[in-house]
Amino acid sequence: xxxxxxxxxxxxVADIIEGDLNEQDDDASWADAMWKILRKQSRGDHVVLCxxxxxxxxxxxxxxxxxxxxxxxxxxxxxxxxxxxxxxLEKGYEQNLRRIATRGVxxxxxxxxxxxxxxxxxxxxxxxxGKKEKVMKSHTKKEFLDLxxxxxxxxxxxxxxxxxxxxxxxxxxxxxxxxxxxxxxxxDDESD
Numbered sequence: 001x002x003x004x005x006x007x008x009x010x011x012x013v014a015d016i017i018e019g020d021l022n023e024q025d026d027d028a029s030w031a032d033a034m035w036k037i038l039r040k041q042s043r044g045d046h047v048v049l050c051x052x053x054x055x056x057x058x059x060x061x062x063x064x065x066x067x068x069x070x071x072x073x074x075x076x077x078x079x080x081x082x083x084x085x086x087x088x089l090e091k092g093y094e095q096n097l098r099r100i101a102t103r104g105v106x107x108x109x110x111x112x113x114x115x116x117x118x119x120x121x122x123x124x125x126x127x128x129x130g131k132k133e134k135v136m137k138s139h140t141k142k143e144f145l146d147l148x149x150x151x152x153x154x155x156x157x158x159x160x161x162x163x164x165x166x167x168x169x170x171x172x173x174x175x176x177x178x179x180x181x182x183x184x185x186x187x188d189d190e191s192d
Contacts, residue, residue, distance in 0.1 A: 111148045
């Protein structure tokens with residue numbers, strides 16, 4: 001009986017579509033027919049527009065829910081084992097670590113850029129494909145790491161012996177050697 005009702009509704013929809021109505025009435029009629037089909041209360045598990053059978057969802061017991069919650073809590077605790085809240089007293093130490101990491105990353109990227117430039121220039125010089133392959137094979141991981149070490153040596157700060165300060169006042173020999181020994185003697189002579 002339900003099939004006959006749905007078949008009659010489908011037939012009505014088909015009649016409306018094939019009908020010789022103007023465009024506005026056609027759209028309104030189509031909407032009206034679809035509304036009637038969707039409004040229709042089905043009996044049992046029969047669905048008018050869907051031919052796929054939907055299995056009822058399994059109800060999860062409270063014990064299973066609690067077990068899942070415990071597993072989630074354990075996983076969360078495991079993930080947070082190595083995490084430490086930042087300490088305000090160690091802020092300078094953390095900033096120093098960040099600076100060191102930043103320098104390392106900058107050094108790595110500059111080394112990669114230099115390596116790419118040298119590879120590009122060597123590949124431009126090599127005219128044939130065979131020579132280009134030899135150039136590619138000649139570069140090894142060790143050469144790149146050596147280039148990285150060379151860059152590391154350049155970035156270390158120079159000691160005061162190696163580099164003179166740019167400002168003359170900061171030099172050690174700024175004041176004359178003998179001038180500081182008798183600085184108060186002239187004042188004693190004037191007071192007499």
